[in-house]
Amino acid sequence: MNEVTDAFVAVAGGVSCSREHNVRNLVLTRRGPDDLNGIVEWEVMSVGSSRVAERIRRPHWSLARTWLLQPGLPGGGDAFDSAAAGRADIVVLDIEDGLPDSQKADGRQAVAEYLGTGGRAWVRINCVSTPAWSADLDALAQTPGLAGVMLAKTEGADDVAATAARLPEGTPVVALVESALGLESAADIARTPGCGRIAFGVGDFRRDTGMSDDPTVLAYARARLVVASRAAQLPAPIDGPTLRTAANRLARETAVAKAAGMSGRLCLDPAHAETINSLLSPSPMEIDEARRTLAQLDAPAGPYDGSVGPTKARAEAVLALAAKLGLD
Structure with missing residues (x-):
């Protein structure tokens, strides 16, 4: 723990905790009768240079609607804190496509330091077929602030199993399906121990298959992921993001995801989070x-x-x- 600076009390569903430490995050959970679907997660964060404690209620990752991909930039601690204080349900520090190859080593170290000194976040790591995958897990697996892993370009059950085996027991893995091979393996991926949810990497999937972004064209792929998730008793999958340059399509694309049976979306712009959260919640x-x-x-x-x-x-x-x- 860090220096003693303040006392705070957080209460969630009758569970309370009081500590006298300066921490970025305190997570409290309460399990309901339906296990994961009944978990409520509270985070108490001290954000920014003022280290002022803020109480933020967020849903558990199994219910999370907005998954903000925050580039894991070297020296990005303040940006990570800012993302954590925003409207996104989940912050995913991205050391895969969020960084050029030349910055991945330094970005990986910056994320590891953040998660080792009070920060808490998910991390998108590189795919199993790259040397960066092992380096990512070596650096991050034992950091106390690692909330979960998003595995890029998941193409089979073995990818999830190998990743889960390198993580502390119970650390959830979101399998990011981004190719035809990954889609064909979706049912096996979803059933793999350690897989918590499936996400749809639309951009890379379109690159791999040559498909357009027409919702009718992609309906089959989304349906495959929804059915695979349901059959494996996983939460509904997470859809791909709306591009920063296409904010006028945000509401329409979120409505498509909801109609397809998806309950979350990846997010590239913090300004998109409020709209996604609203549209993926019961009105x-x-x-x-x-x-x-x-x-x-x-x-x-x-x-x-x-x-x-x-x-x-x-x-x-x-x-x-x-x-x-x-x-x-």
Whole structure:
């Protein structure tokens, strides 16, 4: 721990903790009856030169909507803190495509130092087929602030298994599917112990396959990832990002992801996080509609046919998600 500077108390679902240390992050979790889907994560962060403690409520990674890819730049500690204090549910320090090859060694060291001195974040590491993969894990695996790993260009179950074997037990791996081979292996990837979620690397997938960015063209790929995730009892997958230069498409592309059954998105611009979080959460209208639906179906004289069970389950799922995100 660092120097004693202040005392704070964080409370989450009846769980409280008090410490007298200057730390960037304190994470408290509460498990509900449905295990991971019931976890609420609180972070108490001291951010910036003033080291002022801020209380920020974020959903657990299994429910996270916005995954901000923050370049893991050398000397980037202040930028990492700024990203952590923003609206994104998850910050992913990117030492794969977020850095040119010439900066990867220094960036890796900067991220390791950040995670070893009170910072907390996920890290996107290089793919298994590169020497950088092993170097990334050597530098990062034992840092206390490593929240999870996003594995670039995952192409098979062995990629996830090899990565998980190098990490402390219980460290989640998000498998980033970015190629035709990865898509064909999606079901096996999702079932691999250690795989926490699947993400869709749209840009590299399009480069590999020659497909356009038309949602109709990519619907098959998204559906494959959604079905693979559901069959493996994983949370819904994470869709690719909207480019910084295409902010006018942000809402439309987020709506496509939601309609496809995805519950998160990668994010390249911190300014996109608020819109993504809002659109991937149940809206007030959806919550009200779900409540009305349940009231009608639960009424003594309510209608009953083969549609009641699925309709009721969908309404209950909307309300359950709203509760977990603190929207009820």
